[in-house]
Amino acid sequence: MHDKRVLQDDGTLHLRPGERARAILTSRAFMFVVLALLVLGFIIAAQAKGVSANSLLSLFVRGTLLGGTLALGAIGVTLVFAVLKMANFAHGDTMTFGAYIGLLIIMLLPKGPPLAPFSFGYEFLVALLIVVPLIGLFTFGLDQALFRPLRNRRAQPIMFAMASLGLAFGLRSLVYIFWGADFTFYYVGRARPAVELFAGVRVRPDQLFILGLAIVLIVGVYLLLERTKIGKAMRATADNPDLARVSGIDTNRVILWTWLIGGGLAAAGGMLYALDVQLRPEMGWWLLLPLFASVILGTLGNAYGALAGAFIIGIVWQVSSAFINPTYGHGIAFLVMVLVLLVRPQGLFGGRK
C-alpha cells in the first residue's frame, strides 16, 4: 500500500485522523482483540446459560483436538493455493475419499485385536501408511489430467476453481456409488470409552492419538518446508513463480510435491476425522467451510497461519456448542470468516495489501 502519511506543518509525517482509525481497525492486534472479544462473548453467553466452567474447559480441549485434524486439511488447501494460486474446492472431498479408501483397506486386512487403550487395531495404521502416499499420488494424477491443461492454456484463475468444484462432486459421487449414502464407522459396534484426562475433562484415547499424529505430521511438513531443498523450492515458487522458474527450479517437481503433501495430509486428516466422528460421504464437503475459514484467518497461502487458524476455528467451533445448537458449528466457522473478511481480509499473518 502506498504511503498515506501527510506532511504536517512541523515537518513530521502523520496519518489523517480517519486513516489512523482505519489503520488501527485493520491491524493484526485489532484482529486478535476481535477474536478475544468473540471468545469472551462465548464465555459470557455460556455463563448466562449456566454452563459450568468445567464443561467449557472440556469443550476447549475438544476444540484443540479438532483443530489438529482441521490443520491437516487446511495446510493442504493453503499449500495448493500458495504454489498453484488456485482455491481447491475438491479438498474436502479428497479427505472423504481418503477416509473411504482407508475403510476399504481395513476391510481387506485380517482383523486384529484393538491396540489398547485405542479402539483401532494395527489395520488402521497400515491403512494410514498406504492411503497417505496413495492419495497424494492420486491428487497429483488428477492435477495432471485436469489442472495442467488449464495451466497450459493460461485459463482464468476461476476456471481452476470451477474444475475443482466438478472434481469435488465427482469424487463424492464415487463414494456414494461404492459405499452408499449411510454413515459408517471403521470399527462398527466397537466401544470407544472416554477416560478422564485432568480436572474432569474426559477424552477418548483415540483423540489423543489423533492430535499426536497430527502434530507429528505437521512437524514433518515444517521440517520438509524449512530444511530440505524441495521445501525451499516450494517456498520460492510460492513467492514468485516466474523468478523460481528462471532460477532453474523444476516447476513440475514442485507441483508433484505440493500434491503429495497436500493430498497426503488431506487423506490423513480425513481418516483421523472419520476415526474420531464417523465416515459420511458429505463429511468433507461440510469440512470445507471450517477449512477455508482457518486458511483465510491464517492468511491464504501461509502454512503456519493455516495451522494457527485451524486451532482457533476448532476451539471456537466446539466452545460455541455450549450455548447454541451444535448443528450450527459450521455456521460459527463461517461467522469468524466473515469477521476476518470485514476487519482484515489478508488474515492474521498477511502483510498490508
Added chain:
Amino acid sequence: MTPLVIAKSALLAVPLWLVTSTLLPIKASWLKHLLSIVIGFGVAVAATLVVPTGGMSYITTFILMAGIYAVLSLGLNVQWGYTGLFNIGIAAFFAIGAFTSALVTTNMPTGANASFTKQLMGLGMPFWVGLVAAGIVAGILAWLIGKPTLRLRDDYLAIATIGIAEMVRLVFQNERWLANGPQPLRGIPQPLQCLAGNGCDWLPGFVNDFFAPLTPRDYPYIYVAIVALVLFLLYRVLERAIRSPWGRALRAVREEEASAAMNGKDVAAFRMQSFVVGAVIMGIGGGLYAHYVVSIDYGHFDPLYGTFLIWVMLMLGGSGNNRGAILGAFVVWGIWSGTSFAVDALRPTLAAISPDLPSRGPYIRLLFISILLLFIVLYRPKGLLPEEKVVSLDRDLA
C-alpha cells in the same frame, strides 16, 4: 378435438409462442406474433392429439421444471456470464426465495393445524406478491454477503457463498418457528389453481367455461404457461439490460477491471449491482419452484440440486449468453431426467454387479454430470451458444 384438448393446447401454446416469436427472423412485430401463435397452437394441438395423455403430462412437467431452472440459470448468467462473479451458493438464494414466497402467500395455520405447523408469518397474499417478495429478500441477502466479499479476490466470494448456502439450509432445517423446522412447509397455494377446479370467481364466465374441462391433475398445463411468461419477461428485461450502457459496463468490469476503473466506472458498485440483480432473479426462481411443488423443506436446496446442476446448465449452454443459459437448462435437465431412465433400464445389469448398486442409481447420474462439467471446462469453455459480441443496442430493439 374435444374441449379438453383445446384447453390444454391453448396453455401449451404459450411457451411455444414465446419461443417461436423469439426465434423467428421477422421484423414486423404483429406478423411475427400472429405466426408464432398459429404455429404454437398448431404444434400444441398436434402434440396433445398424437402423444398419449401420460406422456404429454410428463413433457409438460419437464418443460415446467426446466423453465424454473432456466430462471435460475439466467440469474447465474448475470453474475458469472456477464460479470465473472463465482457464486457457488445459488442454493441460498433459491431457498430464501422459495421460503419467502411461501411465507408471504400461505395463511397462518389455524385450529389443530397450528400445533403441527409453525411459521413466522402467513400473509395470504397473491402469487405475484410472493414472487416480488422472494426477489427482494434474495437481493437483500446478496447485498449482505456481497458487502464484505466483492471487493476481494474471486475465491473469497466463492467460499463465502458456499457458507451462506449452508447457513440458509441449516436455519431452515433447525428453526421451527421460522418455516416449520425440519418438517416440510405445506399448502403453498398454486396460482390459478381454481381454473383447474371449480372456476375462479374473479374471472369472466367464458374463461372459466373454456378451461372447465381441466381437472386438478391437469394443473401443470396452467403452471407451464405461467413459468413461460415469467421466464420470457425476465429474458426480455435482461436482453435489454445487457445491451444498455449498464450491460457494457458489466462486461468491461469482467474483462479488464483496471481499465474499467480508469474509465471512471465504479467497479465495486457494478459488481454489487450484478450480484444483487442475479440473486433477485434466483429468488424469483425459488418462488416459482415453491408454488409448483406446494410443499418445501430444507432438503430441496442441497448443493447438488440447488447449485451444481445450475452451474452445469450455464456452462453447457454458454455463459454470457441468455439464450445459452435457457438452452443449457433444458439440455441438462433433459440429460438429468434421461439418465434416470437409463439407470432404471440398467437396473438388472447393476443388480448383477452388486445388489446395492440399483438403489445408488442417482449417484451414477451425478458422476456423469460431474464428468460433463469437467469436460466442458477443459474442452468447451464457451458452451453450446458462445457469447455474442453485443456492441450496442440494436436499432429495432430500442
